[in-house]
Structures are given as C-alpha cells and as structure tokens.
Amino acid sequence: MAQRRFLLFLWPVRRCAPLPVASRFCSSKQTKFEIPLVHLENESLLENLSSMGVDLASARRRQPGVLRKQLTNEQGLALFLKTKGADPETIASIISRFPRSITRSCEHLEERWTLWRNVFKSDHEVVGILSRSPESFFRSSDNKNLEENISFLMSLGITTKDLHRLLTTAPRTFSNSVELNRNMVELLQSICVSLCGNDPKLFARTIISRNLYIFIRSTNRIRANVDFLTSSLSLSNSEALALFQSHGAQILDLSHESLKKNSESLRRKLRSLGCGADDFKAMILNYSLVLFISSERLNEKVDCLIEAGIHPQQIVQKPKVLDFSLPSIRQRLHHLKRLGYDFQKSGIAVLDTSKKRFSAKLERLGSPEE
Ligand SMILES: *[C@@H]1O[C@H](CO)[C@@H](O)[C@H](O)[C@H]1NC(C)=O
Ligand SMILES: *[C@@H]1O[C@H](CO)[C@@H](O)[C@H](O)[C@H]1NC(C)=O
Ligand SMILES: *[C@@H]1O[C@H](CO)[C@@H](O)[C@H](O)[C@H]1NC(C)=O
Numbered sequence: 001m002a003q004r005r006f007l008l009f010l011w012p013v014r015r016c017a018p019l020p021v022a023s024r025f026c027s028s029k030q031t032k033f034e035i036p037l038v039h040l041e042n043e044s045l046l047e048n049l050s051s052m053g054v055d056l057a058s059a060r061r062r063q064p065g066v067l068r069k070q071l072t073n074e075q076g077l078a079l080f081l082k083t084k085g086a087d088p089e090t091i092a093s094i095i096s097r098f099p100r101s102i103t104r105s106c107e108h109l110e111e112r113w114t115l116w117r118n119v120f121k122s123d124h125e126v127v128g129i130l131s132r133s134p135e136s137f138f139r140s141s142d143n144k145n146l147e148e149n150i151s152f153l154m155s156l157g158i159t160t161k162d163l164h165r166l167l168t169t170a171p172r173t174f175s176n177s178v179e180l181n182r183n184m185v186e187l188l189q190s191i192c193v194s195l196c197g198n199d200p201k202l203f204a205r206t207i208i209s210r211n212l213y214i215f216i217r218s219t220n221r222i223r224a225n226v227d228f229l230t231s232s233l234s235l236s237n238s239e240a241l242a243l244f245q246s247h248g249a250q251i252l253d254l255s256h257e258s259l260k261k262n263s264e265s266l267r268r269k270l271r272s273l274g275c276g277a278d279d280f281k282a283m284i285l286n287y288s289l290v291l292f293i294s295s296e297r298l299n300e301k302v303d304c305l306i307e308a309g310i311h312p313q314q315i316v317q318k319p320k321v322l323d324f325s326l327p328s329i330r331q332r333l334h335h336l337k338r339l340g341y342d343f344q345k346s347g348i349a350v351l352d353t354s355k356k357r358f359s360a361k362l363e364r365l366g367s368p369e370e
C-alpha cells in the first residue's frame, strides 16, 4: 500500500518529464527519488509489530513514517513497559495509538520514567496514564525540556497535586514548546498587573489550579476572553480579579466565538424578559459557567422555567439551576407542579439540589404533615 502511494507521488513527475518547459525542473527534482527503498515499509518490523498485537492500520494512519524505519526499539519498549507492570494488550494498544513510542531508546525511557515518577506515586499510576493517553508520555522526546518545565511549574508554586492533575488531564502542557507555558504565565501575570492586582504570581497560580487546560489554549484566546468579559460586563478591577480567580477561570477556556455568541444570546434573552444589564452582570458574577451553555439550550431552559411560573429575577439570582439538563429540569418541574409547589413563596433552590436531596424533599412535600 505504501508502495502504491509512493508511485502515485512519482506520477506527476514522470508525466511532466517529456514536456520541454518543465523538463529541467522535473529532472532535477527526480534525483530526490533515486532511493525508493527508503519509502517502503519495513516488512520485518511489520511482522514483529503484528505478532505483538499492534493494530497496523491504526499505526499507519497515525504515524506512517515509523513503519518505514530501519532502526526501532519495539522489543526494548515492550520489555520496559512489561517491567513496569503493563500487560501485552496495553503495550500493543500504546504502540497502535502512538507508533513513535518504538523509536525511543531504553535509556531515554528510563530517564523519562524517573521524571514522571517525581510527580506520580507508583509505576501503576504512570502505566494507567500511558494507556489512556500515550501521547502524553511519548509526544515529546525532550527529557531536559520536561525536567525544566516541571521545575518551572514548581517554581510558580504549583503544588505536586496540581502537577499530578496537569499531567493527567492536560499532559500536552509538558510537551508544549518551551516558550508556550512561559508566555501563558506571563500573560496571566500581566492581566493581573493591568487590573491593579498586587500579587501577579498568586493570580496566575490560582487561575492555573482552577483551570488546568489553560496551558493548552492559546494566549490569544485567553486574552480575548478576558478583554471581552471585562468590557462587556463593565467589570471594575476588583470584580474582574475576583471573577477570574474563581469560577471565571474556567470560562476562559471557551472558544472566543462561543463565549461571545452565548453571552450575547443570554443578554438578549434576559432583555426580552425585562431584565437589564445589571441583572446580566449579577448573573455572570454569580455563576459564569452559564456561558458554557449554547444559546439554543439556554433559551429552552429559561422558557421551561418561566412557563412553570418562575420569575426571571429568580433565575438571575440562582443561575446554577440552568446547569441541569433540560429533561432533568422538566422532570423536577413536573413533580413539583403535581404537589402544588409555589416557587414565588418557596424559591427555586429546590431545583438546584442533588438527586437524593430532591427525592427526600419530594417525599416530605408529599407527606400529610407538611
Ligand atoms: C523482529 O524481532 C526479532 C526478535 O524477535 C529481531 O531480531 C528483529 O530485529 C526484529 N525486527 C525489527 C524490524 O525490529
Ligand atoms: C528493517 O529493520 C531491521 C531491524 O531493525 C533492519 O535490520 C533492516 O535493515 C530493516 N529493513 C529495511 C528494508 O529497512
Ligand atoms: C450566587 O448566589 C447564591 C445565592 O443566591 C449564593 O449562595 C452564592 O454564594 C453566589 N455565588 C457567588 C460566586 O457569588
């Protein structure tokens, strides 16, 4: 199959060769393809991988170049992972999903494992992460970079617990190009300074530990979202500092387009219900995560609550109820309606409770002594 692809690649070159104008260009190019063997997959490697249970189609789709290599270390890798407690299926699956893993030397693997073990308690834990996300371990081959990035993050005061969470939930952080992480931290610190905050380091650290995905987003996105929220809500410096260091840290993650779209749609919806800009602001300051909800979903949920006799101001004051799924909101409203629940008198906090507490509440409401 690789051979066929290689021939297709050659095809335009051959075809244009006889044309007088292009001929010089083509013949000089052609020297590049004099050793076609380099472009063939290594049969003996394929056999070895197959016998290990590797999904060749998957490997070929992901990193085809690896299958053409002359020097690989699949046996070494397999043995290494085995000593760390990985079973053959896990090893095969890791290679199928990240074929480049077989190009790492045993020495490199040992070194990298040791670095990871500074963050994780056991080999078992590392194997678990590798099998969930092989790229987190193998994507970058630069151990020095990893080491320096770990100490950089620690120098910010990021705790081992957060580092651990970072490696598990956003491993790409650790294979980020050098500048990327530093740029993000500098951006966060400069945002703090521009808001007249007095501890930029703490500000950055707080946002990072509240939003571990921050390092795998672009600084442009984060800056655009901060600017948008600050200006569209007319936030004072202290309001902005408080928002971004609490639930607002998570909303910085959203794509800028979605943030704008969801925000405009919520504002419009509130206006149509007679609520003003202050209400919108109060709602976001109380629970900015409502901005994750797409405009269609949000409108449906609000309509559903209003139809059940809930006052728009009640939603403004308790936006978290919008976090529940539409079917779950509907179901709760249905139960409460049957029992003649009066939202004006009793409020809507009942909608924002765990399933268990809601059932208990229903039981109490249904019993004759209440
Ligand atoms: C395949 O495995 C054998 C040992 O089992 C080894 O000698 C050989 O070099 C391997 N081939 C490749 C391409 O790695
Ligand atoms: C395939 O890999 C083996 C072992 O790594 C190597 O000895 C052999 O030369 C390779 N063959 C080709 C065609 O690259
Ligand atoms: C949001 O409002 C609720 C009650 O209305 C309150 O308990 C909660 O502390 C507020 N949250 C924030 C972040 O202001």
Ligand SMILES: CC(=O)N[C@H]1CO[C@H](CO)[C@@H](O)[C@@H]1O
Pocket: 144, 145, 146, 148, 149, 152, 177, 178, 179, 180, 181, 182
């Ligand atoms: C944040 C960051 O990128 N830290 C370090 C990552 O590793 C490189 C070395 O390759 C360092 O230069 C960075 O300071």
